[in-house]
Amino acid sequence: MKTNRLNTADADFDTRLAALTAWSEERDAEVAQRVRDIIAQVRQRGDAAVVEYTNRFDQRDVADISELELTREQLDAALARIPAAQREALEAAAERVRDYHTRQRQESWDYQDADGTLLGQQITALDRAGIYVPGGKAAYPSSVLMNAIPARVAGVGEIIMMSPSPGGVLNDTVLAAAAIAGVDRLFTIGGAQAVAALAWGTAGIPAVDKVVGPGNIYVAEAKRQVFGKVGIDMIAGPSEILVICDGKTDPDWIAMDLFSQAEHDEEAQAILVSPDAAFLDRVADSMEALAVTLERETIIRTAMADRGALIQCRDLDEAVDLANRIASEHLELSVQEPLAMARRIRHAGAIFLGRHTPEALGDYCAGPNHVLPTSATARFSSPLGVYDFQKRSSLIGCSPQGADRLSYIAGPLARSEGLTAHARSAEMRRADKD
Structure with missing residues (x-):
């Protein structure tokens, strides 16, 4: 399988690594203008514009915004309709996500000076949050759980979910996840028009205080443009994984861990760093053998060729330095003493400890949030959490x-x-x- 091979001992390593990891979400002028126009129309014409754009972009044929909202009965029916194994998996994942995020909840506090002056901080939840869940080619019930459950744990008053349904096709697993996660209202609307409606509100769609969740380039650009009117979680780039391995893990495991991110899309990035050159060769062999077994082989091959890499480093200390430099969304430490190494990691969205902790478990059911900073923004930002749905007010008396x-x-x-x-x-x- 074609992929980039780098060695930290090479004179041009820094230049090649910088080129490999560079990903700037340059604002396409045409996309930015189209989004700007959509937002302006939604602000001016409200529901009529939302319906018009939804009919055009999602091949729908609806006359009124009410036809784009699903009832609680429809969500509950989907939950009852899905196979028992899927329902049990969703409920188990939701329980783990809820248990983890409950520990993030912040509480108000105050104290008094010696002269009786009161100082403190009052914690309150957002009144209303909007979550965006992609639809169409792929369904992401895990994203429903990861976005809605922290909001519910935080005490958000109302959760509004937007998820497109091209052609009017509904995904029962996504609807079931919304029922389990406690979504209050669900609209089958996507794209920039969904983000604009959440930001400014329409007659049929309430305005929210914050918009969270992943989406395509139009959703990302819309979030960028509405920031300030509402809060947003982040502008996410392509998915990333960086694996540090000492050469003692099954190379098939590591190859598949790399593929677990490369299969997202052609711009995803999967990098393996190891001081063991022979191990890198074995992983390369595993990649070639395993890629042909996967449905998304073409996407994987493109991602690995364009942005993937196998990097030989001098030792594991240098691997840690590289991890902090790259600041990856997902970081797997497939080494003998992963926790000791993790204590030295300063920049990563999520850290996966040991040989038996593939990133995929974090995507679905481990408990921590899978909405993570990408494109080296882990240097200054954090995973989505309960704290994103809580506000702090200072108390001075x-x-x-x-x-x-x-x-x-x-x-x-x-x-x-x-x-x-x-x-x-x-x-x-x-x-x-x-």
Whole structure:
């Protein structure tokens, strides 16, 4: 199988690695303008524009926005209709995701100074959140769980889900996941029009406070353009996996772990780093043998040829340095002492520990969220979590003594900035002003 072979000892390694890992979501001018036009139409014409775009892009034939909303009875019916094995798997995954995210929930706190001044932080959930779940060629019930359950755990008042259904075809597993996750309202709407409707609201679709969830280039661009009117989780790029292996794991396992991300799309990135050159050769052989057994072989071959790599490093210490440099979405540590190595990782969306922890388990049922930062944004951002659906308000409550004491700090600082009203506002609370 064609893929990139790199060696950290080569003089051109840094240049080749930079080119390999570079992925800029350049804003296609035509896409940006089309999205801008869609958003403007939804803002101006509301439901009529949403219906029009849905009929055009999803080959639907509906006359009213109400035809695009599914009832709770329809979701429950889908849950009852799917095979028992699927229902049990969804329920088990939801339970694990819920259990993990419950531990993320933050609580309000406060304390008092010696003079009785109260300081603290009040935690409140968003009133309403919108989750976007892709539809069409592929169905992603796991994305329903990963987006809706943290919102529910956070205490969000209402969860609105958007998921397109081209041709009016509904996916029972996605609907069942929505029922299990506690989605309040589900609209079969996709694309930029769905994001615009969530951001500004229409007569039939309520405006939300935050939009989360993955989507195609039009959804990503729409999220970029509505940010500021509403919050968003992130602008995600292609899926990524970086595997560090000491050469002692079954090469078939590692090959399939790389494929688990390469099969997403042609721009996905799968990289293996190891100090063992012979092991890299064995993985390459496994990749060639296993690719022909997979339905998405063509996509995998393209991804591995364009953005995949097998990298030989000097030792595992250098592998850790590479991991921190690349800051991958998914990082597998297929080594003897994975937790010790993980303590040295500063930048990764999710870290998978040991030979028996494939990234695929994290995608579906391990518990942590699979909505992760891509394109090296793990340097400054985190997985989607309960904290994304909670807000923090500062609490400040001065006692008379506290107001007096703080005025002698605030007054001089305010005057140094030329803000006299600030200074006098504080100074009027002094005890000697009574």
